[in-house]
Amino acid sequence: MPIYRFRCAKCNKEFKGTYKINETKVECPECKSNETERLISRNIGITYNGKGFTKAMKKARKAAKEVVEGNNGG
Numbered sequence: 001m002p003i004y005r006f007r008c009a010k011c012n013k014e015f016k017g018t019y020k021i022n023e024t025k026v027e028c029p030e031c032k033s034n035e036t037e038r039l040i041s042r043n044i045g046i047t048y049n050g051k052g053f054t055k056a057m058k059k060a061r062k063a064a065k066e067v068v069e070g071n072n073g074g
Contacts, residue, residue: 009035 005016008028015029025034 005039006036007039008033009037014039 002018002021003016004019004023005014006026006028007014008031010033011028011031013028013030017026019026024038026036027034028036
């Protein structure tokens, strides 16, 4: 199950946990209210597996490293 972030409308506490995708209202661990909203996260943490992804990722990392070293070294 994915990790989601929520904010309680009652006490304004932010919390996160593993919930099903259809669980939109969960209980706040602080005040036990069900008046919560799911927050949109920028970092979703996707992991790609497989030979094709590995080759592509290595190539992209090498290119990025060359750009960074070129900007810092010269």
